[in-house]
Amino acid sequence: MNTAANATAAGVDFYYWPTPNGQKVAIFLEEALVNYRVHPVDIGKGVQFTPEFEKLSPNNRMPAIVDRELDVSIFESGAILLHLAEKTRRFIPTNPQGRVEVLQWLFWQVAGLGPILGQTVFFRNYAPEAQPLAIDRFSKEAKRLYAVLNKRLADREYIANEYSIADMAAFPWALQYAAQGIALDEFPHVARWLDRVGNRPAVKRAYALGEEIRPSQLTDEHRKQLYGQQTQKA
Template sequence: MTTAATTNVTEIDFYYWPTPNGQKVAILLEETGVTYQIHPVDIGKGVQLTADFEKISPNNRMPAIVDRQLDASVFESGAILLHLAERTGQFIPATPNGRVEVLQLLFWQMGGLGPILGQTVFFRTYASEQLPLAIERFTREAGRLYGVLNKRLADREYIAGEYSIADMAVYPWVTQHAAQGIAMDRFPNVARWLERVAERPAVKRAYALAEAVRPAQLTDEHRKQLYAQKQPTV
């Protein structure tokens, strides 16, 4: 799946940590073959809150990139996927109809699936106290979103027809289905799609990268920083 023109992109600085949002960008970089350099941003140590990183990512979140050819930084994982897909001419359609198909699903992940699944994992696993109402509410909504995805995949191999940045955006979140309380036997089309994406060589390389960067285990201090940190205010 390509756009009308292909640009030779090199010199990408990739500010990364192996979260679902970080993995989206890692997958695309590996799929496109772009030359990039990793700069680990250990969010468990609060590196994302430093003044130097804030210059690149004003929201104090990773991932982020610096496109050296354009002398431009980009934050927000969806924006990075779109930027790199357009710059490389890969994994986004050239036709208006195809482009709309991919973009609406990319924004569905960014605005709905990702936030809901993130909150589901938080309340089920990491919250300092168990809140049954929150757990039930987010788990139910997670199941509804999986149902949307399952219907979407009933008659196609990939979310937007051909493999695209929409798949890359959704995949790292759905791999965490067990932590979200989702039984995959309820969603057979999603299960087949997960297996299909997991077998892609670039996806395997992206997850090997995660294992190389990830700490052996999360400490209590990591968890405190990840889920209870006080963010700077303006």
């Protein structure tokens, strides 16, 4: 966790597990030198369904944060990124045109890229029975979305011109391209962008954080919680 003396926020409690959505927020916290402390939410053990965590995240999904300065909790990774960017005045433009550019791509990720790639990974790798129709449907849409991103990055280094929360949101999902059945030689601009973002020191620190708490191997309990998706009763 970052405890730099020049931290740009009074402090954040970060409820985290190293999934793509968790990594989005970890990247921001490291990039902006926010003073934060980690509270692991082992989703493989169902910690996200505990009453204590549900008070922070009514949707029973991580990540979530508590902004200790404002005494407010926030769930949904896109909302967290936007809150932190506005609070620290980092990684989102202050001019209206630049702000719109970032926000539209942030919402593109949370509404389309993340859900589609998540379903693609599930049906290609973890579904208990092969579902050819689902695999075909989600794989085709995944390739379409990569094509959109590849075209966007053809003439720029980052999604919204300057490095921003739009890149932080999309990067962890696109980094799982192999599990999604995506060949990066079809999307060379995405490949260059992944390399560029992945080599940022703060991004490396964020992923090192994930490795510190990730279990060495999945147990049957983890698989049931992660891929069974059973609704918890009140």
